[in-house]
Amino acid sequence: MIGVTNVSGGYSSVSVLKDISFSVKKGQLFGILGPNGSGKTTLLKMLSGVLTANNGEILIKGHSISSYSSKKLAKVMAVLPQNTTEFFSYTVKETVSLGRYAHQDGWFNTWSEKDEITVQKVMEQTGIIEYQHHSIQQLSGGERQRVFLAQALAQEPEILLLDEPTNHLDLSYQKELLDLLKRWTKEQELTVLSIFHDLNLAGLYCDQLLLLKDGQINIDSYPNEVLKEERIKNVYQTEIKKHPHPHVPAPQMLLLPDSEYQEGHLLEINESFLSSTEECIVLVSPEPLKTMSSGVIGSGSGWYQNFINRHVAKTYNCSNHREEMKDFIQDLGYGPSDTVGMMTAVNLGDVSYEFYQDGEFSIFVVVTAGVGNAIDASKSELHSYELEPGTINTWVFVNGKITEEAFIQSIMTATESKVKVLHDQKVKDSVTGTLATGTSTDSILIASTQQGKELEYAGTITPLGKMISKGIYECTTNALNLYRKRVKT
Numbered sequence: 001m002i003g004v005t006n007v008s009g010g011y012s013s014v015s016v017l018k019d020i021s022f023s024v025k026k027g028q029l030f031g032i033l034g035p036n037g038s039g040k041t042t043l044l045k046m047l048s049g050v051l052t053a054n055n056g057e058i059l060i061k062g063h064s065i066s067s068y069s070s071k072k073l074a075k076v077m078a079v080l081p082q083n084t085t086e087f088f089s090y091t092v093k094e095t096v097s098l099g100r101y102a103h104q105d106g107w108f109n110t111w112s113e114k115d116e117i118t119v120q121k122v123m124e125q126t127g128i129i130e131y132q133h134h135s136i137q138q139l140s141g142g143e144r145q146r147v148f149l150a151q152a153l154a155q156e157p158e159i160l161l162l163d164e165p166t167n168h169l170d171l172s173y174q175k176e177l178l179d180l181l182k183r184w185t186k187e188q189e190l191t192v193l194s195i196f197h198d199l200n201l202a203g204l205y206c207d208q209l210l211l212l213k214d215g216q217i218n219i220d221s222y223p224n225e226v227l228k229e230e231r232i233k234n235v236y237q238t239e240i241k242k243h244p245h246p247h248v249p250a251p252q253m254l255l256l257p258d259s260e261y262q263e264g265h266l267l268e269i270n271e272s273f274l275s276s277t278e279e280c281i282v283l284v285s286p287e288p289l290k291t292m293s294s295g296v297i298g299s300g301s302g303w304y305q306n307f308i309n310r311h312v313a314k315t316y317n318c319s320n321h322r323e324e325m326k327d328f329i330q331d332l333g334y335g336p337s338d339t340v341g342m343m344t345a346v347n348l349g350d351v352s353y354e355f356y357q358d359g360e361f362s363i364f365v366v367v368t369a370g371v372g373n374a375i376d377a378s379k380s381e382l383h384s385y386e387l388e389p390g391t392i393n394t395w396v397f398v399n400g401k402i403t404e405e406a407f408i409q410s411i412m413t414a415t416e417s418k419v420k421v422l423h424d425q426k427v428k429d430s431v432t433g434t435l436a437t438g439t440s441t442d443s444i445l446i447a448s449t450q451q452g453k454e455l456e457y458a459g460t461i462t463p464l465g466k467m468i469s470k471g472i473y474e475c476t477t478n479a480l481n482l483y484r485k486r487v488k489t
């Protein structure tokens with residue numbers, strides 16, 4: 001639909017764009033990214049014929065842009081400029097109607113039924129029909145933005161050029177506008193080229209991204225390839241972290257504020273943060289910790305500050321145990337949104353915890369172990385599905401900085417070590433009579449301060465893995481012995 005070959009140029013004295021080549025297919029939502037001053041608006045001006053390239057060629061539907069008259073080009077391409085600040089005292093409908101000029105022989109004297117139907121349709125699509133008789137000066141910035149979008153659409157273009165279309169729009173209108181554009185690209189094969197400052201919106205909606213730096217193409221590829229941590233860091237000169245979107249396969253880039261942490265004041269989680277009553281074991285960290293857990297609340301990945309292992313009766317049965325747990329935590333005076341909470345029927349006096357240190361990093365392990373529901377995982381199909389609170393709850397606090405990979409490896413290493421304890425202690429599955437590997441409701445938490453030594457791996461023979469293996473083995477064995485003494489299994 002659009003072909004750009006070796007284009008250079010800009011303003012009379014300066015050549016802003018240098019040897020730019022790319023193509024845009026029909027029906028694509030194509031994003032143009034780049035830091036301030038990188039040439040995005042200049043490129044859009046060349047594609048819309050406002051500026052002429054010094055060198056190279058721009059083809060629109062296979063024909064050189066220079067072969068189009070401005071009226072002919074307006075039938076193919078509409079432009080929604082950035083910050084449309086100049087507007088007259090037209091009504092909304094009059095403003096939108098101006099978009100029909102390319103389809104008319106004269107001005108309003110040739111207003112046809114087709115013109116009227118088109119204007120009504122685009123006002124409906126952009127949600128502005130209810131203010132069609134209002135003056136555009138009475139509208140908010142976001143509402144006005146939609147009026148100018150409707151004006152561009154009234155041209156019935158095949159190509160739509162947008163300069164930061166979500167500027168002025170609140171969150172819901174940003175989503176609405178981009179959903180709309182995406183739908184038009186899919187259903188009507190509208191080709192959309194848009195400048196984005198918000199890398200996350202670009203990553204979420206675009207089919208293809210062009211990243212400019214100093215008037216040159218850094219990369220032209222699919223979003224996951226363009227939005228790479230190192231690349232964005234280099235082009236935008238800022239610290240950034242890439243993260244997958246939690247619900248759709250799109251990359252998200254997160255800014256990193258300057259850390260408030262002072263060198264030499266590393267947080268160390270240890271016994272001094274732990275307190276225990278008959279009702280619960282609580283660890284309150286002075287700062288949020290990065291966690292991965294299978295708690296009743298606070299599960300998955302996140303940042304949490306309070307960690308609670310709550311005793312419940314063996315007969316505890318609640319239809320909505322998550323809500324009940326949240327209420328319990330709230331009543332204790334902790335914010336459920338900042339808390340990872342687990343449950344156990346084990347007497348909390350039988351908890352086992354230990355601090356382990358290896359010079360540059362340390363861990364703090366806390367375990368409660370009940371094996372009333374011990375299960376051999378290789379034969380668990382012989383069990384009925386009943387969640388009982390007789391369980392091994394394992395907490396590992398890492399005083400160090402660990403990778404996502406190390407989080408997952410920590411869970412594997414801790415689990416392998418726990419299984420070995422059950423074997424060495426000859427804990428059996430009561431249904432199958434074979435050695436158990438865990439209980440039906442075991443829970444685990446890995447929480448890291450993300451300060452100090454960087455720990456890339458936590459497999460069993462890595463420094464962190466060795467410490468976790470030993471800590472889990474010792475604390476689980478100890479907790480199990482205390483439990484067995486009391487319960488006499």
Ligand SMILES: Nc1ncnc2c1ncn2[C@@H]1O[C@H](COP(=O)(O)OP(=O)(O)OP(=O)(O)O)[C@@H](O)[C@H]1O
Nearest residue numbers: 010011014016034035036037038039040041042043
């Ligand atoms: N009318 C002009 N005359 C001369 N130079 C200009 C003109 N407009 C822009 N420039 C220069 O061209 C370069 C690229 O500007 P452009 O507006 O294309 O950047 P951009 O990537 O759109 O930036 P932003 O993200 O800030 O909107 C800048 O160095 C700018 O100063």
